[in-house]
Amino acid sequence: MTLRYSTDIVIFGGGVAGLWLLNRLHSEGYQPLLIETKALGSGQTLASQGIIHGGLKYALSGSLTGAANVIAGMPRRWRHCLTGDGDVDLQGVPVLSNYYYMWSDGNLRSRLKTFFGSKSLVGRVEGVKRDDYPDFF
Numbered sequence: 001m002t003l004r005y006s007t008d009i010v011i012f013g014g015g016v017a018g019l020w021l022l023n024r025l026h027s028e029g030y031q032p033l034l035i036e037t038k039a040l041g042s043g044q045t046l047a048s049q050g051i052i053h054g055g056l057k058y059a060l061s062g063s064l065t066g067a068a069n070v071i072a073g074m075p076r077r078w079r080h081c082l083t084g085d086g087d088v089d090l091q092g093v094p095v096l097s098n099y100y101y102m103w104s105d106g107n108l109r110s111r112l113k114t115f116f117g118s119k120s121l122v123g124r125v126e127g128v129k130r131d132d133y134p135d136f137f
């Protein structure tokens, strides 16, 4: 049996990128078709730890890489979604922490990475006072 579809745009892959794009295109009036070989969200998306980061991970060398700059606006974007003001309404999603904590394990290399990473992202990273450490620490 041959199935025939008429569509403006075909998206391959139903991970977060494909689903986000599908939603965006729908809201702009297009009729996109998404094709997924396995199950929606079955790729890296299912493996994600759910951390919304703004680039620190990609700035640990001490210099701001292109990737670190590109994702700098992500926390703001996701926060808008979590309050229902963004591209996707995520008001029902439980938030486990409002901050992304990073710490060194004490060895020199790890401490230097944390130090240079935080220097390269001045304004986006703050030190945490001992009294404000989360219970975990």
Ligand SMILES: Cc1cc2nc3c(=O)[nH]c(=O)nc-3n(C[C@H](O)[C@H](O)[C@H](O)COP(=O)(O)OP(=O)(O)OC[C@H]3O[C@@H](n4cnc5c(N)ncnc54)[C@H](O)[C@@H]3O)c2cc1C
Binding pocket: 012, 013, 014, 015, 016, 017, 018, 035, 036, 037, 038, 039, 040, 041, 042, 043, 044, 045, 046, 047, 048, 049, 050, 051, 052, 053
């Ligand atoms: C262990 C782990 C932890 C992570 N933690 C975080 C985190 O905390 N925070 C964060 O921001 N990012 C995290 N990431 C990264 C994040 O999960 C990915 O950047 C993101 O999920 C990628 O989404 P994607 O839609 O591009 O790809 P995927 O989620 O991999 O989706 C691709 C989809 O395409 C489908 N597909 C492949 N080929 C075809 C084809 N030919 N036709 C049709 N479908 C096809 C696959 O089946 C899959 O479902 C993590 C990644 C991993 C692996």
